[in-house]
Amino acid sequence: xxxxxxxxxxxxxxxxxxxxxxxxxxxxxxxxxxxxxxxxxxxxxxxxxxxxxxxxxxxxxxxxxxxxxxxxxxxxxxxxxxxxxxxxxxxxxxxxxxxxxxxxxxxxxxxxxxxxxxxxxxxxxxxxxxxxxxxxxxxxxxxxxxxxxxxxxxxxxxxxxxxxxxxxxxxxxxxxxxxxxxxxxxxxxxxxxxxxxxxxxxxxxxxxxxxxxxxxxxxxxxxxxxxxxxxxxxxxxxxxxxxxxxxxxxxxxxxxxxxxxxxxxxxxxxxxxxxxxxxxxxxxxxxxxxxxxxxxxxxxxxxxxxxxxxxxxxxxxxxxxxxxxxxxxxxxxxxxxxxxxxxxxxxxxxxxxxxxxxxxxxxxxxxxxxxxxxxxxxxxxxxxxxxxxxxxxxxxxxxxxxxxxxxxxxxxxxxxxxxxxxxxxxxxxxxxxxxxxxxxxxxxxxxxxxxxxxxxxxxxxxxxxxxxxxxxxxxxxxxxxxxxxxxxxxxxxxxxxxxxxxxxxxxxxxxxxxxxxxxxxxxxxxxxxxxxxxxxxxxxxxxxxxxxxxxxxxxxxxxxxxxxxxxxxxxxxxxxxxxxxxxxxxxxxxxxxxxxxxxxxxxxxxxxxxxxxxxxxxxxxxxxxxxxxxxxxxxxxxxxxxxxxxxxxxxxxxxxxxxxxxxxxxxxxxxxxxxxxxxxxxxxxxxxxxxxxxxxxxxxxxxxxxxxxxxxxxxxxxxxxxxxxxxxxxxxxxxxxxxxxxxxxxxx
RNA sequence: GCCGGUGUAGCUCAGUGGUAGAGCAUUCGAUUCGUAAUCGAAUGGUCAUCGGUUCAAAUCCGAUCACCGGCUCCA
Numbered sequence: 001x002x003x004x005x006x007x008x009x010x011x012x013x014x015x016x017x018x019x020x021x022x023x024x025x026x027x028x029x030x031x032x033x034x035x036x037x038x039x040x041x042x043x044x045x046x047x048x049x050x051x052x053x054x055x056x057x058x059x060x061x062x063x064x065x066x067x068x069x070x071x072x073x074x075x076x077x078x079x080x081x082x083x084x085x086x087x088x089x090x091x092x093x094x095x096x097x098x099x100x101x102x103x104x105x106x107x108x109x110x111x112x113x114x115x116x117x118x119x120x121x122x123x124x125x126x127x128x129x130x131x132x133x134x135x136x137x138x139x140x141x142x143x144x145x146x147x148x149x150x151x152x153x154x155x156x157x158x159x160x161x162x163x164x165x166x167x168x169x170x171x172x173x174x175x176x177x178x179x180x181x182x183x184x185x186x187x188x189x190x191x192x193x194x195x196x197x198x199x200x201x202x203x204x205x206x207x208x209x210x211x212x213x214x215x216x217x218x219x220x221x222x223x224x225x226x227x228x229x230x231x232x233x234x235x236x237x238x239x240x241x242x243x244x245x246x247x248x249x250x251x252x253x254x255x256x257x258x259x260x261x262x263x264x265x266x267x268x269x270x271x272x273x274x275x276x277x278x279x280x281x282x283x284x285x286x287x288x289x290x291x292x293x294x295x296x297x298x299x300x301x302x303x304x305x306x307x308x309x310x311x312x313x314x315x316x317x318x319x320x321x322x323x324x325x326x327x328x329x330x331x332x333x334x335x336x337x338x339x340x341x342x343x344x345x346x347x348x349x350x351x352x353x354x355x356x357x358x359x360x361x362x363x364x365x366x367x368x369x370x371x372x373x374x375x376x377x378x379x380x381x382x383x384x385x386x387x388x389x390x391x392x393x394x395x396x397x398x399x400x401x402x403x404x405x406x407x408x409x410x411x412x413x414x415x416x417x418x419x420x421x422x423x424x425x426x427x428x429x430x431x432x433x434x435x436x437x438x439x440x441x442x443x444x445x446x447x448x449x450x451x452x453x454x455x456x457x458x459x460x461x462x463x464x465x466x467x468x469x470x471x472x473x474x475x476x477x478x479x480x481x482x483x484x485x486x487x488x489x490x491x492x493x494x495x496x497x498x499x500x501x502x503x504x505x506x507x508x509x510x511x512x513x514x515x516x517x518x519x520x521x522x523x524x525x526x527x528x529x530x531x532x533x534x535x536x537x538x539x540x541x542x543x544x545x546x547x548x549x550x551x552x553x554x555x556x557x558x559x560x561x562x563x564x565x566x567x568x569x570x571x572x573x574x575x576x577x578x579x580x581x582x583x584x585x586x587x588x589x590x591x592x593x594x595x596x597x598x599x600x601x602x603x604x605x606x607x608x609x610x611x612x613x614x615x616x617x618x619x620x621x622x623x624x625x626x627x628x629x630x631x632x633x634x635x636x637x638x639x640x641x642x643x644x645x646x647x648x649x650x651x652x653x654x655x656x657x658x659x660x661x662x663x664x665x666x667x668x669x670x671x672x673x674x675x676x677x678x679x680x681x682x683x684x685x686x687x688x689x690x691x692x693x694x695x696x697x698x699x700x701x702x703x704x705x706x707x708x709x710x711x712x713x714x715x716x717x718x719x720x721x722x723x724x725x726x727x728x729x730x731x732x733x734x735x736x737x738x739x740x741x742x743x744x745x746x747x748x
Numbered sequence: 749g750c751c752g753g754u755g756u757a758g759c760u761c762a763g764u765g766g767u768a769g770a771g772c773a774u775u776c777g778a779u780u781c782g783u784a785a786u787c788g789a790a791u792g793g794u795c796a797u798c799g800g801u802u803c804a805a806a807u808c809c810g811a812u813c814a815c816c817g818g819c820u821c822c823a
Contacts, residue, residue, distance in 0.1 A: 115752085215818030216751035227751055230818070258816095262759075271814050272796090331822085467823095472749050473814090475821060485823075578823085593823055627823050659780045686779070687786070694784040708782055718783075726783060 009379055009396070069101070069198060072236070076101035078138060078188075078199045079128075079206050079235035080108045085191040086127030087112075087231070088160050090120075096158030096193070097169035097219050097228055104245070105234030109217055111169070116229055121211040124231075128209065135204035136189040140197060148174055148183050148194065160190040169219060170194045208242035209235035251585050257637035258478040261285070264642055264650065264700060266633075267479065277476040277483035279630060284650035287679065288636070289486070289629050291648050293464055295746070296488045296626055299512065303505060305460040305490055310442035312466055316432040322441045322600050323539070327572045333470045335432035348424045351416065356390040358413035363396050366404060390417055439465035440597070440622055443491040444604040447618075452608040457618060458498050462490035479634035480589075488626035493601070493618040495610075496551075503555045506594060506623045510579060513625050517636065518748050521582040523562050525590075526552065527569035538572055539599040548598050548619075549575045573599040579625075583639040591635055592627040596620075642700055643723055646739070647746045649702040653680035653739065655717075656692050658708035660684060665712040669705060669732065676740055697722060703739060 069077065080099035083106075087094050091112050099108030110116075116124075143151070149171065155163030157170040173194060177183060186195040188203055200206065211233040219225035236242040253259075261267050266285030274280060281289055297307070316335065319325045324332075339345060364376050377396060378386040394414050397406065406414075436442065443461045452459070466486050475481050494502045507524075514522055529538045529545045538545070552575050556563050563577070570576050579592040597620040607615035626632045636644070646652055653673055657666040666682050673680040683692055689706070696704050704720040710729075711717055717735050719727040741747075 117752095213817065214752080217819050218750080221820070227819090229752090232818085269815090276814070469822085472821070474749065474751095474819085476815090481822070487823075590823070624823075631823060656783090658782055661780085684780095686777095688779085688781045689783065690781085691785050692781095692783095697784050704783080706783065710782085720783060 073101040076106040080106040086124045107232045109228040138199035139187045141185040207238040255638040255641045257634040260642040287650040305462040313433045318441045332437045333435045338431040355413040355417040359393045362410045435468040439489045458494035460492045479630040485628040492621040523580045525578040526565045527576045529570045530568035573597045589635045595622040647743045651701040653703040654701040655705045
């Protein structure tokens with residue numbers, strides 16, 4: 001924000017010391033009417049100054065949206081009402097907030113003195129059973145806004161009867177309903193709730209239900225609001241479907257990547273020495289990482305990409321230029337600071353601070369005497385924030401000179417400030433290095449490293465870049481959400497004319513990968529900007545946004561990609577496509593992302609010389625079809641339940657001689673396969689064959705070759721495939737050839 | 749970051765104020781064995797960390813850290 005000569009000033013009572021040499025503290029905006037040069041603001045307390053801005057209103061579903069609820073969602077939403085009824089019977093003073101249907105069931109948020117635990121579930125479920133047995137009709141009542149407020153005041157909403165305390169959250173919900181929208185209740189038995197519906201006809205239609213967990217959530221999702229208990233449950237038409245759901249949950253638990261990762265020795269998370277969210281890849285896990293890299297490198301090479309390598313660090317200027325710093329700073333590790341003038345800086349800082357304090361104290365004192373109130377003086381900058389800088393205080397002191405006599409010590413402090421400030425300002429800035437949270441800025445500098453012609457485009461720079469993101473501690477989750485990550489990253493610089501075909505090629509690459517990994521269900525989420533966010537959440541280029549989004553939409557339509565469009569979720573520099581895939585057991589994962597960037601190349605001043613001899617800014621496509629190794633491998637572990645196809649399997653082949661008379665024969669097979677880059681080992685421990693097979697199966701060794709005297713004599717092997725049992729005895733050469741082919745073709 | 753839960757051997761878990769346990773894994777010994785577990789022995793723990801209560805703490809209390817389930821965020 002640019003400063004002006006005409007500063008405005010505020011006098012805030014009871015404010016602590018300031019520090020003008022660290023970045024100025026900024027306080028939220030306040031409506032003020034001010035006159036110059038100095039004046040008093042009569043703010044009742046300091047706390048009022050700290051009032052936070054109102055959070056953006058969460059998007060509200062329109063009535064039309066609600067009518068689109070599926071039958072299952074209606075049933076679950078109705079189950080939420082029934083659960084609330086049951087809770088209200090057990091704890092009549094419960095205050096309900098909202099209770100929607102969600103992906104796997106429903107929840108209801110409730111404020112209640114009693115802390116609900118899973119031990120309470122049987123009692124709640126028993127009450128629910130009564131409600132369902134009674135088969136109440138879900139009755140819709142249209143009421144006036146006044147009526148609704150009156151009932152809420154009487155505590156009647158989200159309740160079985162009127163209560164002494166008002167239904168406070170329902171009052172809050174009412175306030176969010178736009179003028180003109182009809183207000184309705186749903187009544188089932190004694191329970192009346194403020195609700196837009198829709199519901200099933202009768203409580204008896206809720207076939208099968210079960211409470212699952214209890215968690216906490218803020219009212220309306222805002223951490224400044226009261227914290228509520230969120231009781232989760234799920235419901236289905238019938239018991240069979242409910243049982244299937246829980247079976248699937250069990251299966252997901254069995255396939256949990258953390259569990260299988262530990263069993264197979266793929267990775268460890270060493271929070272104590274390495275840090276939370278920073279996986280160490282063990283040898284078996286590294287196999288997965290490197291096989292994926294190999295796949296991506298081959299695929300990208302064939303598609304005309306070139307590979308680059310960049311360091312893990314970059315100077316502050318990089319991220320200031322890219323614009324990541326203001327938008328993204330919270331997600332980056334704090335910078336490493338190199339300061340060659342550290343001693344001088346500290347010395348000057350301390351002397352300036354002392355001088356400033358002295359001046360500030362005097363000015364505050366004068367103001368206090370004038371106003372009769374204790375407090376401190378501030379300048380109000382153009383954006384309404386309050387600041388208190390040294391130069392400002394010295395200037396304020398000058399303003400007082402006409403009417404007040406300044407003590408010599410204060411004058412001396414002001415002089416010292418005037419003398420040292422320029423010195424301080426002329427110190428070279430502190431050199432700050434950031435761990436990179438993304439690779440694009442480095443790649444932009446590679447683009448900038450040489451003059452570029454339109455003949456060089458499209459330029460596709462690919463890198464397995466390691467990035468570091470400071471995810472909040474509560475976000476970390478196994479491999480799925482980490483702080484150090486490896487991205488299958490690339491940036492495609494192209495002209496507008498090339499955009500459509502490049503973007504289509506990227507999509508085709510996704511589809512190719514899906515096929516290799518046997519992903520049958522996928523969806524692309526096309527995230528676009530919102531007008532309101534321009535200049536805040538999004539770079540302020542309204543026309544470019546529309547134009548780019550239109551290009552993307554056209555390609556998606558033309559190539560018949562399965563996608564949905566979501567407004568207001570784009571990246572700050574352009575529209576984004578998140579790729580969602582569903583694992584073999586039907587769980588959804590957001591695996592990759594694909595972004596169009598029309599803003600950052602310009603910030604870096606990237607240009608190419610076009611046919612017409614003009615310099616033009618390229619478009620940039622950010623794409624990472626395999627996302628991060630961490631998340632992708634986490635996903636694959638669940639998808640395959642750890643039973644990777646041969647080409648990916650950390651243990652591809654294990655040869656088991658029946659007795660040590662076959663050791664040489666077995667060793668020969670091992671040598672042959674190892675010579676062909678196959679991950680094979682020989683096992684001859686003290687255990688019986690049965691035991692060794694058991695262990696090989698447990699370790700998920702893909703091919704188990706048993707060789708006894710019979711096989712050795714005929715130059716055969718007895719083949720066993722993990723999870724598929726014995727495959728019979730085959731000629732050694734045939735088995736070796738099959739193994740090599742399956743690996744080469746990346747057979748599923 | 750916020751709320752709640754959990755933390756005992758490498759893994760899975762017993763142990764409710766009175767001398768830290770089991771199975772598997774590991775190591776050693778015996779067994780030479782034909783398709784999902786041979787037998788025996790040994791090793792292994794500051795009971796997450798720090799502090800408090802107590803004659804006595806894995807056990808009770810507090811703080812911190814990590815993990816888990818959510819919220820917010822996100823690849």
